[in-house]
Amino acid sequence: MSTTPLNDLFRYPIVQAPMAGGASCPELVGAVCAAGGLGFLAAGYKTAGSLYQEVKQARRLTGRPFGVNVFMPQDGPTADPAAVEVYRHQLAGESGWYETPLGETDEGRDDGYESKLAILLEDPVPVVSFTFGCPRPETLAAFARAGTFTIVTVTSAEEARTAEAAGAGALCVQGVEAGGHQGSYRDDPAEEQPGTGLLTLLTQVRETTALPLIAAGGIMRGAQIAAVLAAGAAAAQLGTAFLGCPESGAHPLHKRALTDPLFHRTALTRAFSGRPARGLVNRFMREHGPYAPAAYPELHHLTAPLRKAAATAGDAQGMALWAGQGHRLARELPAGELVALLAAELDIARTGLDLRNAS
Ligand SMILES: Cc1cc2nc3c(=O)[nH]c(=O)nc-3n(C[C@H](O)[C@H](O)[C@H](O)COP(=O)(O)O)c2cc1C
Numbered sequence: 001m002s003t004t005p006l007n008d009l010f011r012y013p014i015v016q017a018p019m020a021g022g023a024s025c026p027e028l029v030g031a032v033c034a035a036g037g038l039g040f041l042a043a044g045y046k047t048a049g050s051l052y053q054e055v056k057q058a059r060r061l062t063g064r065p066f067g068v069n070v071f072m073p074q075d076g077p078t079a080d081p082a083a084v085e086v087y088r089h090q091l092a093g094e095s096g097w098y099e100t101p102l103g104e105t106d107e108g109r110d111d112g113y114e115s116k117l118a119i120l121l122e123d124p125v126p127v128v129s130f131t132f133g134c135p136r137p138e139t140l141a142a143f144a145r146a147g148t149f150t151i152v153t154v155t156s157a158e159e160a161r162t163a164e165a166a167g168a169g170a171l172c173v174q175g176v177e178a179g180g181h182q183g184s185y186r187d188d189p190a191e192e193q194p195g196t197g198l199l200t201l202l203t204q205v206r207e208t209t210a211l212p213l214i215a216a217g218g219i220m221r222g223a224q225i226a227a228v229l230a231a232g233a234a235a236a237q238l239g240t241a242f243l244g245c246p247e248s249g250a251h252p253l254h255k256r257a258l259t260d261p262l263f264h265r266t267a268l269t270r271a272f273s274g275r276p277a278r279g280l281v282n283r284f285m286r287e288h289g290p291y292a293p294a295a296y297p298e299l300h301h302l303t304a305p306l307r308k309a310a311a312t313a314g315d316a317q318g319m320a321l322w323a324g325q326g327h328r329l330a331r332e333l334p335a336g337e338l339v340a341l342l343a344a345e346l347d348i349a350r351t352g353l354d355l356r357n358a359s
Contacts (some may be wrong), residue, residue, distance in 0.1 A: 001265035003144050003147055003148065003149050003150055003169060004065070004126060004147070005149075005212075006149060006169070006170050006212045006214075006235070007212075007234065008065075009038050009065045009067075009126060009127060009149065010036060010037055010065075010235065011037075012035075012036045012037055012339060012342070012343040012346070013225065013229065013233075013234060013235035013236060013346075014036075014037040014038070014068075014177065014225065014235065014236060014238065014339055014342055014343065014346075015037065015038045015040065015112070015214055015235050015236065015237040015238070016028065016029065016033075016037055016038065016039045016040055016237075016238065016239075016242045016309070016335070017040060017180075017216060017237045017238060017239030017242070018033040018040035018041065018043075018044075018067070018068075018069030018129065018131075018334040019042055019180065019239055019243065019248075019250070019322075020042040020043075020044030020045050020046075020069075020071075020180075021042075021044075021045065021240075021250075021320075021322070022249040022250065022251075023042075023239075023242075023243055023248045023249050023250040024039070024040055024041060024042045024242075024248070024249070025041075025054070025247070025248070025249035026041065026054050026057040026058040026060075026061055027061065027247040027249070027250065028242060028245060028247040028248050028335055029041055029061070029062065029066050029297055030058060030061030030062040030245045030247075031060045031245070031334065031335035031336050032242070032335050032336070032339055033062040033064035033065070033066050034062055034064065034336060035335065035336035035337075035338075035339035035340055036339060036340075036343065037299040037339040038065065038066065038067060038127070038235070039058075039062070039066045039067070040066065040067040040068065040069050040127075040129065041054050041055065041058060041066065041067070041068045042068075042069050043069060043070045043071070043111075043116050043336075044069065044070055044071045044111060044131075045111065046069075046112075046298075047112060047121050047134070048112050048115035048116050048118070049348045050233070051116055051119065052119050052123075055067065055068065055119075055125060056352075062305065065126035065127060066125065066126065066127070067125065067126065067127030067129055068120060068125050068126060068127070068128050068246075069128075069129045069130070069131060069132075070113065070116055070117070070120070070129070070130050071111040071113070071130075071131060071132050072113065072130050072131065072132040072133030072134070072135065072185075073109060073110035073111070073113050073133070074106070074109045074110075074133075074187075074297070074323055075132075075133050075185060075186050076131065076185075076186035076187055076193040077188060077190075077294075078109075079274065079293065079294065079295030079296075079298045080293060080295070081083065083293035083295060084105055084295050084298050084299070084302070086291075087288075087291065087292060087293055087295070087299065087302070088102060088105075088302060090286065090288060090291055091303070091306065092304070094264070094284070094288075094306050094318070095246065095261050095306065098305075098306055098309035098310060098318065099309070100305045100306065100308075100309040100315065101305060102302050102303070102305060102306070103301040103302050103303065103304045103305050104301060104302075105295075105298040105299075105301050105302050106139070106212060107297070107301045108297075109297060111297070117139065120143075120148070121146055124143075124147055124148045124152045125147040125148060125249055126147075126148065126149060127148065127149045127150075128143055128148050128149075128337030129151035129152070129153065130150070130151070130152050130153065130269075131153040131172075131174060131181070131183035132153075132181070132183055132184070132185070132275075133164050133185045133186075134152050134159070134162050134163045134168070134185060134239075135150075135152070135166065136166065137165075137166045137167050140166055140167040140168060140169075141167055144167070144169070145327055149170070150167075150168050150169045150170075150171045150286070151168065151169060151170045151171065151214065152166070152170075152171055152172070153171075153172040153174050153183035153216075154171050154173055154174070154183070154205065155173075155174050155176075155182055155183060155184045155195065155201070156184070156194070156196070156201070156204075157201075157204045157205055157207075157208040158247060158259075159184070160173070160184050160205045160208050160209050160211075161209070162185070163207060163211075164208075164209045164211055168194030168211065168336070169211070169212070170211055170212040170213065170214060170234070171205065171209065171211050171212075171213050171214070172213075172214045172216055172237055173198070173201055173202050173205050173213050173214065173216065173218045173233070174198075174201075174217055175195075175196065175197050175198025175199075175200075175201050175202070175214050175215070175216065175217030175218065176196055176197055176198075176201075176217065176268075176278075177197065177198055177217035177218030177324055177325040177326070178198075178216050178217035178218065178239065178278060178324050179239050179240040179243075179266070179278050179279070179322045179323045179324035179327070180239060180277055180278065180322040180324075181273070181275055181276070181277040181322075182195060182268070182275075182276045182277065182278075183336075184276075187275045187276065187294055187296060188294070189294040190290070191332075195268070195276075197217075198215055198216070198217040198218060198219075198228070199227070199228070199231055201233070202215050202228060202231045202232060202233060203231055206231065206232035212234040212235075213232060213233045213234060213247045214233060214234065214235045214236070214237050214239075215228035215231070215236050215237070216237035217324060217325075217326045218237070218240075218325045218326040219236045219237075219238050219241065219326065220240065220241045220326035220329035220330065221329065221342070221345055222341070222342045222343065222345020222346035222347070222348065223345060223346075223348075223349040223350075224236070224326075225342060225345075225346045226346050226349035226350050227349075229346075230349075238342075240258065240323050240324040240325060240326060240327050240330060241329075241330060241331075241338065241342075242335060242338065243255060243258060243323070243330065244258050244259075244330045244331070245332070245333065245334060245335040245338060246332075246334055247334065247335045248335075250318065251311050253311065253314065253319065254316070254319065254321050254322075255332070256316075256322075256344045257282075257316050257321050258280075258281055258323055258327045258328075258330040259327070259330055259332075260313075263280035263281065263282065263321065263327075264328075265280075265281050265315075266278050266279060266280055266281065266323055266324065266325055266327065267279070267281050267285065267289070268286045269289040269292070270278060270289065270292035270293070270294060270295075270296075270299065271284060271285050271288040271289040271292045271299075271303075272284070272285075272298065272299065272300070272303050272307065272320040273291060273296050273299050273300040273303070273320070274293065274294060274295035274296035274297065274298055274299030274300060275294070275296035275300075277322060277323065277327070278323065278324060279320055279322045279323055280321040280323050280327065282311075282316060282317045282318070282319070282321060283317035283318065284306075284317060284318050284319075284320075303320075306318060307319055307320055
């Protein structure tokens with residue numbers, strides 16, 4: 001079966017980012033796809049079985065193409081058990097405060113990668129994207145044979161070269177502004193880099209490869225989509241902009257926090273998961289971020305009961321409030337209306353660019 005080109009997968013170059021943890025549920029995907037965008041389910045943290053249920057539900061809700069995002073197994077140094085133990089002690093007070101034991105850290109590092117691949121190859125979906133690494137060439141070739149378009153998330157020109165050599169169909173270029181985890185191939189604190197802003201990274205990657213590029217990070221308005229298209233992207237991927245939609249499965253406190261003046265800035269932190277991720281700065285991040293070791297997914301499992309208890313208690317200060325730098329620009333609209341508004345803004349911005357170029 002031949003793979004559909006990227007541009008045939010959407011009417012507007014607007015991709016709703018996969019958001020693990022419940023936000024990018026089938027209802028959100030269905031609404032985005034119906035409006036002409038490309039919606040994504042997130043396989044991260046789910047069992048292969050519940051992923052398959054979500055795929056079936058998305059198919060019931062839309063006949064349009066949609067994607068599934070898969071976490072790559074972790075590459076790079078394994079966590080130092082002693083550092084994880086020190087962090088466990090550091091969180092003892094949180095455990096007492098929320099009256100819940102901390103989670104077990106030995107729940108596996110691969111997020112069920114192989115069983116998710118098996119399901120997605122057995123019953124293919126139109127698009128599969130990967131984050132935290134690049135699949136082997138044989139895996140990408142197997143998806144191409146199944147008629148699935150593949151996308152690999154990159155955070156540097158070097159990662160882009162690797163993904164192109166492996167046979168990716170397109171790249172999702174993720175700037176440091178992005179909400180949630182940075183999708184870098186490795187999390188090696190010895191090679192720690194501050195991360196690159198989207199427009200600079202996009203330009204670097206554009207000059208590295210001819211593959212179609214999807215730009216992600218801090219995009220909240222149609223004019224920003226026009227800007228990344230002008231810089232060589234084929235589409236824009238938006239996460240935070242869709243978090244607050246009524247169809248999004250994000251926790252109501254998370255949705256509200258996006259525009260709450262109490263949360264006025266974001267930062268990258270390892271506090272909740274052990275891997276750098278961008279979220280609204282809250283008490284938990286301030287108190288524990290500086291001490292959190294590079295230990296993903298160990299810290300993700302360790303803090304899971306705390307995050308759950310904080311959400312149950314209605315305490316946004318103890319939750320992982322993933323959000324991109326543009327969070328204050330969030331608009332609480334139904335997803336279909338948001339896609340239509342972004343497309344209209346994009347049109348206006350492009351017309352303005354054409355007029356300026358013509359004069
Ligand atoms: C709540 C949340 C969860 C996310 N989960 C995933 C995920 O499971 N897989 C993935 O590739 N990216 C994930 N991301 C990152 C997005 O794909 C995208 O890079 C990011 O949302 C773009 O930045 P923006 O939020 O400023 O639009 C997540 C982002 C957020 C906000």
